[in-house]
Amino acid sequence: MKVEVVTRILEANERIAAENRRLFDKATVYVINLMSGPGAGKTSLLERTIKELNGKIKTAVIEGDIAGTSDAERIGSLGVPVIQINTGGACHLDANMINEVLESLPLKETDLLFVENIGNLVCPAEFNIGEDMKAMVLSITEGDDKPLKYPLMFQESSALILNKIDLLPYTNASVEKIRKDAMSLNPSLKIFEVSCKTGKGIAEWAEWLTEKVKS
Amino acid sequence: MHEASIALSVLEIAVDSCRKAGYNRIESIRLKIGRASGIMIDALLFAFNAVKADTIAAEASVIIDEIAVSGLCSSCDKDFVTEEKYVLCCPECSSASFNIKTGRELEIIDMEVF
Ligand SMILES: Nc1nc2c(ncn2[C@@H]2O[C@H](COP(=O)(O)OP(=O)(O)O)[C@@H](O)[C@H]2O)c(=O)[nH]1
Ligand SMILES: [Mg+2]
Numbered sequence: 001m002k003v004e005v006v007t008r009i010l011e012a013n014e015r016i017a018a019e020n021r022r023l024f025d026k027a028t029v030y031v032i033n034l035m036s037g038p039g040a041g042k043t044s045l046l047e048r049t050i051k052e053l054n055g056k057i058k059t060a061v062i063e064g065d066i067a068g069t070s071d072a073e074r075i076g077s078l079g080v081p082v083i084q085i086n087t088g089g090a091c092h093l094d095a096n097m098i099n100e101v102l103e104s105l106p107l108k109e110t111d112l113l114f115v116e117n118i119g120n121l122v123c124p125a126e127f128n129i130g131e132d133m134k135a136m137v138l139s140i141t142e143g144d145d146k147p148l149k150y151p152l153m154f155q156e157s158s159a160l161i162l163n164k165i166d167l168l169p170y171t172n173a174s175v176e177k178i179r180k181d182a183m184s185l186n187p188s189l190k191i192f193e194v195s196c197k198t199g200k201g202i203a204e205w206a207e208w209l210t211e212k213v214k215s
Numbered sequence: 216m217h218e219a220s221i222a223l224s225v226l227e228i229a230v231d232s233c234r235k236a237g238y239n240r241i242e243s244i245r246l247k248i249g250r251a252s253g254i255m256i257d258a259l260l261f262a263f264n265a266v267k268a269d270t271i272a273a274e275a276s277v278i279i280d281e282i283a284v285s286g287l288c289s290s291c292d293k294d295f296v297t298e299e300k301y302v303l304c305c306p307e308c309s310s311a312s313f314n315i316k317t318g319r320e321l322e323i324i325d326m327e328v329f
Binding site: 001002003004005006007008009010011012090091092094122123126148151152183184185187 | 217220221224225227228232233253301303311321322323324326327328
């Protein structure tokens with residue numbers, strides 16, 4: 001006996017993402033899904049950005065890691081509401097993991113919620129969590145061949161934060177090549193060159209974010 | 216990389232649909248998987264065989280229809296189909312502005328139950 005199913009396998013995720021979206025809209029929170037490979041500087045960028053936005057925009061953070069709470073402690077020490085999710089091995093955050101922690105965040109008092117996804121250049125780009133925008137960090141030390149090797153994340157992101165620009169003299173990476181390849185994958189991508197070590201570029205990025213949140 | 220969680224979702228949806236249809240054994244499940252879905256078929260089949268044990272799908276086989284990546288270029292207005300997993304630019308005119316039409320599917324189509 002044949003049974004027609006015709007169901008998208010990720011339908012459950014899409015449904016919960018839409019429910020998250022509804023909760024975010026109700027509390028008027030702007031949500032950024034921040035993605036990168038391991039160690040590109042997501043947590044460092046959040047630390048810098050939160051300090052830069054201090055007072056002007058109320059932020060909160062969901063930290064995703066396979067294990068450990070050190071990133072949540074780094075953010076917590078800035079006095080910002082933060083929740084740590086440990087996926088225990090899963091390579092990405094999904095809508096349900098986000099849904100389960102939303103109750104513990106003061107969404108009504110939050111303007112901008114950052115979700116730091118699991119360090120992985122592949123899978124996080126495939127799961128919507130109900131965000132307003134996906135943004136990604138690529139550090140210059142990862143090499144300038146990454147856009148063409150991992151195209152999906154570059155295609156799905158609205159902003160690319162090119163981090164560790166202070167280390168450029170010690171690498172053979174070409175910022176021009178990264179820009180050109182990333183733009184060929186996604187012509188509307190907004191690219192920021194920053195250093196979370198020196199603070200270069202952080203102000204421009206924070207200003208752009210502020211406009212997004214307020215619009 | 217997340218084939219295990221995809222395999223679990225397939226199992227959940229299949230078991231649910233089988234029960235709803237009033238049957239209690241699944242013989243085969245047919246999936247539609249686009250080549251740009253990011254799913255490695257071997258890894259998915261391996262994971263499915265692991266999670267199906269002790270369920271009404273324990274004997275079930277998985278049949279996969281692989282879907283090629285295709286799109287429509289907004290510059291030269293031509294349809295294209297490619298063997299590649301990702302399209303970086305239109306194969307005809309190299310433009311970066313195109314819309315993907317197929318290749319990202321990840322669906323259960325139907326199943327044989329009894
Ligand atoms: N030199 C340099 N190091 C950085 C920069 N940003 C982050 N790092 C270092 O890179 C490492 C990983 O950063 P982290 O923010 O934890 O990355 P995450 O895994 O993406 O959250 C840490 O040792 C940071 O101090 C930068 O702009 N320049
Ligand atoms: Mg981190």
